[in-house]
Amino acid sequence: MNIGDIAKGLAAGVGIDLSPNGKTAYYVEWSIGELCKVEVDTGKVTKVLGGLNYPEDVEVDWDTGEIFVSERTGEITKVSAEGRDVPVANPGGAPQQLALVKQGGKRYLFTVCYDSGHLARVDVDAGSITNFVGGLGHPVGLVIDANVSHAYVTEQDKSSLTRIELATGSTTVVYSGLRSPFFLAWDRDDTGIFCVQRDPSNSLVKLRMGPPVTLESIATGLAWRPSGVMPNSDDSRIYICADQKLQVISFNGVPKIAPEPQPFEVHSIRFNYDGSQAIALKDHLTDDYIHKDPEWIKGTRDEPAAYVRGTCPHIKVVFRKVAGTVSGTYAIGAIGNLGGVRRKDVTPTFHPSGVSDPIDFQLMWPLPRSIGKHSVSLEWYGRKTASASVPIPVGSAVHSICTTWKTMEPQKDPTTLSDWVYKMPMLWTSEWAAGKDNEKEICDAIIHDLHLSGLKYGIGGGSVRAILVGGGGMCGGWHDMFQHLAHCQGVFVHRRCFLVDWRSLPGNEVKWKAIVIRSGGLNQPAPTWPAAEFHDVDAQYPITSTTPINAVTEKRYSFWGFPGVAADGHCINFLEYDGKLYLYDPSFGTGPFQIATFGGPEAPLPPEDLTVLGGTQLTSFKKEYLDSAVDYMLGSLKDDADALHADITAKTQIIPDLAGPFKEITFYWIP
Amino acid sequence: MARGEREQQAMTASDSIRLIQELLSPSTREKREFLWQEIRAAMAEITKTQTRSAEDVLLHLLELEGPIRLAPQSDIPSVMSPEDMLKSLAIQFLSRWTGRKHLKALERVKEKTASPTLSRIAMAEIEKLGGE
Numbered sequence: 001m002n003i004g005d006i007a008k009g010l011a012a013g014v015g016i017d018l019s020p021n022g023k024t025a026y027y028v029e030w031s032i033g034e035l036c037k038v039e040v041d042t043g044k045v046t047k048v049l050g051g052l053n054y055p056e057d058v059e060v061d062w063d064t065g066e067i068f069v070s071e072r073t074g075e076i077t078k079v080s081a082e083g084r085d086v087p088v089a090n091p092g093g094a095p096q097q098l099a100l101v102k103q104g105g106k107r108y109l110f111t112v113c114y115d116s117g118h119l120a121r122v123d124v125d126a127g128s129i130t131n132f133v134g135g136l137g138h139p140v141g142l143v144i145d146a147n148v149s150h151a152y153v154t155e156q157d158k159s160s161l162t163r164i165e166l167a168t169g170s171t172t173v174v175y176s177g178l179r180s181p182f183f184l185a186w187d188r189d190d191t192g193i194f195c196v197q198r199d200p201s202n203s204l205v206k207l208r209m210g211p212p213v214t215l216e217s218i219a220t221g222l223a224w225r226p227s228g229v230m231p232n233s234d235d236s237r238i239y240i241c242a243d244q245k246l247q248v249i250s251f252n253g254v255p256k257i258a259p260e261p262q263p264f265e266v267h268s269i270r271f272n273y274d275g276s277q278a279i280a281l282k283d284h285l286t287d288d289y290i291h292k293d294p295e296w297i298k299g300t301r302d303e304p305a306a307y308v309r310g311t312c313p314h315i316k317v318v319f320r321k322v323a324g325t326v327s328g329t330y331a332i333g334a335i336g337n338l339g340g341v342r343r344k345d346v347t348p349t350f351h352p353s354g355v356s357d358p359i360d361f362q363l364m365w366p367l368p369r370s371i372g373k374h375s376v377s378l379e380w381y382g383r384k385t386a387s388a389s390v391p392i393p394v395g396s397a398v399h400s401i402c403t404t405w406k407t408m409e410p411q412k413d414p415t416t417l418s419d420w421v422y423k424m425p426m427l428w429t430s431e432w433a434a435g436k437d438n439e440k441e442i443c444d445a446i447i448h449d450l451h452l453s454g455l456k457y458g459i460g461g462g463s464v465r466a467i468l469v470g471g472g473g474m475c476g477g478w479h480d481m482f483q484h485l486a487h488c489q490g491v492f493v494h495r496r497c498f499l500v501d502w503r504s505l506p507g508n509e510v511k512w513k514a515i516v517i518r519s520g521g522l523n524q525p526a527p528t529w530p531a532a533e534f535h536d537v538d539a540q541y542p543i544t545s546t547t548p549i550n551a552v553t554e555k556r557y558s559f560w561g562f563p564g565v566a567a568d569g570h571c572i573n574f575l576e577y578d579g580k581l582y583l584y585d586p587s588f589g590t591g592p593f594q595i596a597t598f599g600g601p602e603a604p605l606p607p608e609d610l611t612v613l614g615g616t617q618l619t620s621f622k623k624e625y626l627d628s629a630v631d632y633m634l635g636s637l638k639d640d641a642d643a644l645h646a647d648i649t650a651k652t653q654i655i656p657d658l659a660g661p662f663k664e665i666t667f668y669w670i671p
Numbered sequence: 672m673a674r675g676e677r678e679q680q681a682m683t684a685s686d687s688i689r690l691i692q693e694l695l696s697p698s699t700r701e702k703r704e705f706l707w708q709e710i711r712a713a714m715a716e717i718t719k720t721q722t723r724s725a726e727d728v729l730l731h732l733l734e735l736e737g738p739i740r741l742a743p744q745s746d747i748p749s750v751m752s753p754e755d756m757l758k759s760l761a762i763q764f765l766s767r768w769t770g771r772k773h774l775k776a777l778e779r780v781k782e783k784t785a786s787p788t789l790s791r792i793a794m795a796e797i798e799k800l801g802g803e
Contacts, residue, residue: 415787415790415791416787458747459747460741460747460752462751462752462755462786463785463786474747474748474749474750475749475750476749476750476751476752476786476788480787495787497750497788499750529744529746529747530744557749558746559748559749559750560711562711562714562715562718562760563715563718564718564767565760565763565764565767566759566763566792567748567756567759567760568748568749568750568751568756569749569750570749570750571749571750571788587749608791609791609795609798610792610795670788670791670792670795671787671788671791
């Protein structure tokens with residue numbers, strides 16, 4: 001047994017019918033509403049009719065040459081001799097597979113209706129409809145037995161093959177345990193039913209009618225989403241209509257489809273253009289937009305694109321003439337792992353340079369409705385429309401496409417946010433936050449995986465671009481970076497810096513001069529600064545004349561305030577989500593820390609205007625975050641004997657919010 | 672040497688002004704590496720008392736263009752670049768010392784800077800002065 005491709009480039013192929021001589025197969029393409037036929041030994045395809053409304057199945061009366069099509073919208077139509085579709089009847093309810101039965105001088109089309117759950121019979125010539133039975137669970141496939149006494153139906157809800165007695169309407173599940181069963185076809189001696197399954201292995205099985213009914217696997221590894229099945233007269237070839245291919249399962253050799261000369265090739269693909277829905281990306285090295293040139297140029301360029309999830313992008317494709325190019329109209333499209341590109345008839349004209357103008361195409365299906373970084377394959381083909389022709393490959397590529405959570409909102413912080421983002425943050429966040437579905441989950445995923453960027457804390461880099469170019473930065477850049485990363489996914493986070501409030505107190509006491517941090521920060525095993533001597537107070541506050549003061553020489557970061565004005569400190573981010581406030585510290589890759597609001601429901605966030613907060617205003621901030629993030633506060637402290645100890649590093653955890661009315665730790669706040 | 676001792680290293684006002692002037696000179700700035708610790712100490716000395724020369728130095732700092740080269744063993748300010756941190760200090764002291772006298776210069780910094788944090792500090796000072 002072999003599986004071979006007869007025709008590639010189907011746009012959601014579904015139902016199929018095969019001529020009695022086994023030479024011609026008709027099939028319908030759901031996405032683009034076309035009915036086509038293919039000579040199965042040559043692979044030559046001809047479009048028969050377009051403009052159908054989501055066709056599900058095709059059934060040919062081979063005696064009269066009439067072609068019937070069921071449509072998702074409820075209609076059953078007939079293709080007239082003039083090549084137009086003529087309504088036959090409208091059973092509604094999304095008719096699926098058709099079965100033509102001739103009985104008593106009449107022609108009946110049986111069908112099952114996916115939405116309504118009916119088994120219906122249409123008198124083809126009278127147009128009347130008879131419903132035999134209802135209540136089927138999303139039926140799809142249908143065959144009628146030779147003496148028209150029973151119908152066999154695949155029910156999606158029950159994963160079953162169900163038998164319906166036409167005289168009484170009684171239903172019996174004769175086999176359960178199918179996996180996403182689709183269309184059906186009788187075998188050559190009417191003792192078994194072929195059933196296509198859209199299971200993960202894309203399979204064809206045969207149900208031997210018994211009794212008991214048993215299952216036999218015929219083939220696995222068919223093309224993605226197989227729907228229609230039709231064997232030839234001796235079952236030596238079984239044709240399968242799948243999403244993007246028409247295939248044959250053959251027991252006597254697969255037809256050799258002779259390739260036709262390539263008419264042209266795909267030269268470039270532009271995802272982002274004026275009016276497109278693509279998110280603008282910039283390269284951090286050049287600071288240029290990625291889309292200043294097409295994102296993909298054959299052999300020379302391969303850049304990513306990004307869209308909000310669920311977008312169905314249009315793209316601009318340029319073709320290049322090749323030796324032997326024959327001008328004319330071609331049906332051009334692409335197959336691919338996310339559905340490919342919607343086929344359309346195009347007459348490319350080539351400039352003297354050999355390339356065409358950009359031609360608009362649209363992806364077949366919307367991009368996934370979740371955050372992700374996708375490798376999207378496109379295998380382009382062109383087929384001459386003037387006569388029966390084989391679809392010819394004209395180029396292929398795999399594109400990196402990100403899908404984001406929501407549209408970006410740069411207006412929420414115009415100082416730092418724009419309607420574009422850098423490429424790498426987009427790629428990272430689309431991977432890290434894949435499948436996440438709310439602001440908090442997204443920010444949590446970003447902070448969790450931030451180290452995977454390889455970027456570091458503790459080296460110069462005060463902006464998003466500087467961090468990307470230099471490989472790292474300090475907190476002023478990092479809180480911009482975290483905001484930028486969240487912005488890629490359409491999530492807004494606030495920026496805040498808390499700056500050391502250097503307060504000189506009577507007797508040369510100072511609270512505080514600096515914050516001191518022992519951790520190295522993101523992707524740094526230890527602080528990057530040289531070791532220095534510190535005088536630590538770890539256990540007792542306020543200090544006394546007997547408080548142990550430990551001289552320690554080690555690498556630490558110290559960020560210094562300045563007498564009387566705001567200077568250095570640390571920068572973080574806040575997310576407001578579900579009435580709660582979460583703090584993220586990208587410099588150290590930590591968070592979320594849930595913080596009680598700083599000013600009650602009216603003003604949950606710290607101020608933006610250098611206002612100083614301290615004491616109980618910082619209780620939650622200190623307890624949930626500062627005590628673990630900032631190891632020491634450096635100041636000059638007096639002991640209980642009024643002796644001054646210059647430059648003591650007091651453990652943050654042991655410093656209370658208040659000493660009487662005095663606010664022990666205070667910070668300036670600014671974005 | 673302890674952190675605090677490093678901070679307390681005495682610099683005279685004239686030494687401090689000289690250091691900042693070197694830092695303001697493009698030719699010196701290209702040749703010399705600085706320690707952020709010494710720059711900060713110089714700024715602390717300069718801003719101890721309002722003098723004409725201190726005011727001039729701070730005004731010149733607002734015009735600082737180009738990066739300061741810090742030595743490998745130098746500290747680095749965290750919330751802003753060294754250049755922006757110096758401008759931030761200059762803005763705040765000029766605002767406290769001279770009120771609206773240099774408002775236009777402060778506004779120019781706010782307009783020109785690429786640092787959102789410096790811009791916000793400048794804005795806060797300008798708003799205090801009743802500008803814009």
